[in-house]
Amino acid sequence: MSALNQALRAALAARQPLLAELHAQATDCYRLFHGSQEGAAGLTVDRYGRQLLVQSFHRPLEREALQALIDIYQESFAGSLLPVYNDRSQGNSRIDRSDPVYAAEPAALGELVGHEWGLNYRVRARHAGQDPLLFLDLRNARGWIRRHSAGRSVLNLFAYTCGVGLCAAAGGARRVVNLDFAEGNLAVGRENAALNPQLPEMQFVQSDYFPAIRQLAGLPIAQRRGQRLPHYPRLAAERFDLVFLDPPAWARSAFGTVDLLRDYQSLLKPALLATAEGGTLVCCNNLAKVDAEDWREQVLRCASKSGRPVREAEWLAPAGDFPSRDARPPLKTLILHL
Numbered sequence: 249m250s251a252l253n254q255a256l257r258a259a260l261a262a263r264q265p266l267l268a269e270l271h272a273q274a275t276d277c278y279r280l281f282h283g284s285q286e287g288a289a290g291l292t293v294d295r296y297g298r299q300l301l302v303q304s305f306h307r308p309l310e311r312e313a314l315q316a317l318i319d320i321y322q323e324s325f326a327g328s329l330l331p332v333y334n335d336r337s338q339g340n341s342r343i344d345r346s347d348p349v350y351a352a353e354p355a356a357l358g359e360l361v362g363h364e365w366g367l368n369y370r371v372r373a374r375h376a377g378q379d380p381l382l383f384l385d386l387r388n389a390r391g392w393i394r395r396h397s398a399g400r401s402v403l404n405l406f407a408y409t410c411g412v413g414l415c416a417a418a419g420g421a422r423r424v425v426n427l428d429f430a431e432g433n434l435a436v437g438r439e440n441a442a443l444n445p446q447l448p449e450m451q452f453v454q455s456d457y458f459p460a461i462r463q464l465a466g467l468p469i470a471q472r473r474g475q476r477l478p479h480y481p482r483l484a485a486e487r488f489d490l491v492f493l494d495p496p497a498w499a500r501s502a503f504g505t506v507d508l509l510r511d512y513q514s515l516l517k518p519a520l521l522a523t524a525e526g527g528t529l530v531c532c533n534n535l536a537k538v539d540a541e542d543w544r545e546q547v548l549r550c551a552s553k554s555g556r557p558v559r560e561a562e563w564l565a566p567a568g569d570f571p572s573r574d575a576r577p578p579l580k581t582l583i584l585h586l
């Protein structure tokens with residue numbers, strides 16, 4: 249057996265108790281192979297409902313290796329999965345998708361639905377963006393939000409496809425606001441809402457983070473000298489009981505730069521000010537090279553300096569389908585009780 253196949257089988261065996269737990273919780277979206285930690289850096293295998301999503305990040309997977317990989321999971325899931333392979337190593341350039349091993353069946357590329365914590369999520373293997381529509385390492389955070397939203401107002405920042413908002417609504421939040429600047433991502437959030445018609449309505453705000461959070465926090469919007477700012481929606485100042493802040497590693501817009509390595513504070517400070525007295529801010533940093541303890545200190549210092557000291561800070565780790573040999577997972581999540 250090849251070293252890769254051995255690693256895949258070992259990862260599958262190690263996950264059996266977790267998979268039983270997840271299936272019992274009505275979850276069928278999870279990582280089956282986390283290559284960087286399980287013996288094949290740059291390769292991931294995820295299940296999203298019926299879809300089996302294989303992704304390579306460093307180099308394309310040879311067709312024989314891909315076929316052998318698919319066989320392992322089909323054997324384990326009684327042939328029920330629809331495989332899709334996305335090579336992300338060179339902008340999807342090198343794969344000959346006329347080859348049946350690399351091409352996916354039309355059904356695998358259709359509009360599928362995956363489930364997590366009993367909620368339905370849109371699954372689409374290939375779409376305008378690169379990332380899958382649901383980030384699986386955030387599952388525990390979404391579960392936490394669901395358990396702690398009852399009766400609260402919830403602000404979901406950098407909402408992407410609104411999974412966190414959906415969990416807040418399912419957990420009984422009295423108001424849910426999802427904020428993102430990408431209409432395409434919010435459109436999937438709306439699809440996700442429609443796939444769960446039993447949930448109360450959520451609000452979707454399409455706006456750049458910086459003007460939106462500064463207005464909510466009651467702060468002025470800085471204008472660069474001599475430059476007119478693009479249009480942004482006007483929002484009234486408001487403090488939320490529960491705020492979720494999970495930004496991308498880096499992004500630049502006309503209003504500012506998101507930079508999780510050099511400047512977490514300029515994201516965090518207005519989010520703290522938009523959190524109610526006695527409220528909770530859940531914040532994330534997904535950059536592997538940011539040390540958890542350093543980041544925690546920065547976050548606590550920023551909260552004190554902003555006049556919103558943290559009463560208690562709790563770590564929230566990803567589940568066992570994202571193993572971390574050195575106990576330092578890239579995604580760090582801190583729950584700040586103010």
Ligand SMILES: C[S@@+](CC[C@H](N)C(=O)[O-])C[C@H]1O[C@@H](n2cnc3c(N)ncnc32)[C@H](O)[C@@H]1O
Pocket residue numbers: 382383386405406407408409410411412427428429430433455456457458494495496497499500501506
């Ligand atoms: C990595 S995703 C965040 C994941 C998300 N929190 C979740 O629960 O899945 C990054 C999101 O940030 C959005 N984004 C990036 N820069 C932004 C900005 N300046 N203002 C608003 N949204 C931004 C992108 O459109 C994208 O949806």
